[in-house]
Amino acid sequence: GNSVTQMEGPVTLSEEAFLTINCTYTATGYPSLFWYVQYPGEGLQLLLKATKADDKGSNKGFEATYRKETTSFHLEKGSVQVSDSAVYFCALSEIQGAQKLVFGQGTRLTINP
Amino acid sequence: GAVVSQHPSWVICKSGTSVKIECRSLDFQATTMFWYRQFPKQSLMLMATSNEGSKATYEQGVEKDKFLINHASLTLSTLTVTSAHPEDSSFYICSARDDISGRAPEQYFGPGTRLTVT
Numbered sequence: 001g002n003s004v005t006q007m008e009g010p011v012t013l014s015e016e017a018f019l020t021i022n023c024t025y026t027a028t029g030y031p032s033l034f035w036y037v038q039y040p041g042e043g044l045q046l047l048l049k050a051t052k053a054d055d056k057g058s059n060k061g062f063e064a065t066y067r068k069e070t071t072s073f074h075l076e077k078g079s080v081q082v083s084d085s086a087v088y089f090c091a092l093s094e095i096q097g098a099q100k101l102v103f104g105q106g107t108r109l110t111i112n113p
Numbered sequence: 114g115a116v117v118s119q120h121p122s123w124v125i126c127k128s129g130t131s132v133k134i135e136c137r138s139l140d141f142q143a144t145t146m147f148w149y150r151q152f153p154k155q156s157l158m159l160m161a162t163s164n165e166g167s168k169a170t171y172e173q174g175v176e177k178d179k180f181l182i183n184h185a186s187l188t189l190s191t192l193t194v195t196s197a198h199p200e201d202s203s204f205y206i207c208s209a210r211d212d213i214s215g216r217a218p219e220q221y222f223g224p225g226t227r228l229t230v231t
Contacts, residue, residue, distance in 0.1 A: 036222075043117065043206070044157075044222035089156070099210070100147070101220060105156040 002027045006090045006104035013080055014112050021075040021107050023064075023090035031092040033057075033066050033073040034101070038087045047075075047088070082111045116140055117209050119223035126197055126230055133193045134226045136207030142187035143209035147220065148180075151204040163190040187213075197230040204228075 007022040025033065035047040035057070048057030053068035062077045073090060090104040116139040126132050136146055144165045149157040161182050162170040169182035179201075181193040190209075194201055204227050208220040 041224070043224040044208075046219055049219075100159055100162065101157075101208075102159075103156045106154075 002031065002092060002094075002102045004090050004092055004102055004104035006088075006107055008105070009087075009107040010110060011107060012110045012112065015082055016079045017111075019075070019077040019080045019084075019109070021088055021090075021109070023073045023075065023104055025071050025073065025090075025092050027071075027092055029094070030068070031094060032099075033064070034091040034093070035062070035064055035073070035075050036089040036091060036103075038089065038106075040086070044089065080109075080111050082113050085109055085111045115211060115221045117207065117221045117223040119205075119207055119226050121226060122224065123227040124229070126228070128198055128230055129196055131193055131195045132197055132228060133191055134205055134207075134228075136190045136192070136209065136223055138188045138209040138211075138221070141209070141211045141221075142213045143190075144187065144212060145210045146184060146190040147208045147210075148182060148190070148192050149206045149208070151206060151225070153204075157206060160192075194228065197228070199230045202228055202230045 003026045032051045034049045036044040037047045038044045048059040050057040050066035056065045064073050064075045087106045087108045089106045091101045093099045093101045118137045120135045146163040148160045151157045160175045163182050163184040165184045171177045184190040206225040208222045210220050
């Protein structure tokens with residue numbers, strides 16, 4: 001079945017550091033890929049997405065590229081801020097039918113000033 | 114736009130009682146809503162897909178008689194945990210998919226409900 005594996009946290013960085021959170025997936029067919037962010041006390045929000053191979057999703061300085069050859073969708077940001085502290089979830093969905101989401105285990109990111 | 118609310122945000126109940134959790138799409142209509150369960154420091158696991166006006170579709174291993182789902186309108190789905198036991202204590206999260214307004218049909222998530230069964 002479909003699955004998502006992302007790097008274990010927690011991850012702690014200093015402000016303005018470079019961020020990478022690794023995500024790899026296993027899927028039949030060609031799913032859509034997502035990064036969601038969960039700020040403290042809030043619901044999950046879509047951060048970015050990519051729907052086909054070589055697509056790059058970007059938002060708020062974050063980027064991720066859909067790599068079919070390595071089945072990966074790593075999240076990157078060049079210079080993190082304290083306000084980026086949150087839990088980040090990588091996810092995939094089928095492109096047909098109910099489009100159910102399958103989530104990775106989440107990575108807690110803490111940015112220190 | 115695209116706000117999803119859940120009520121209550123947290124609830125404590127005694128073992129053997131039933132608890133109802135509401136999920137509402139506040140500014141859009143959703144024919145499809147999803148219910149997830151999240152254990153501490155773990156990922157979200159899909160429990161069921163809730164379809165307006167029809168029966169929910171449960172994931173393998175989820176007891177449909179224990180987790181009753183009703184999606185009676187385009188803005189409301191409810192999850193009832195029947196005869197709750199301590200092992201049902203968890204964080205329950207719903208999402209709603211906007212597949213009517215013409216926007217990209219992504220899922221919008223509620224803030225979650227923490228259930229503690231004593």
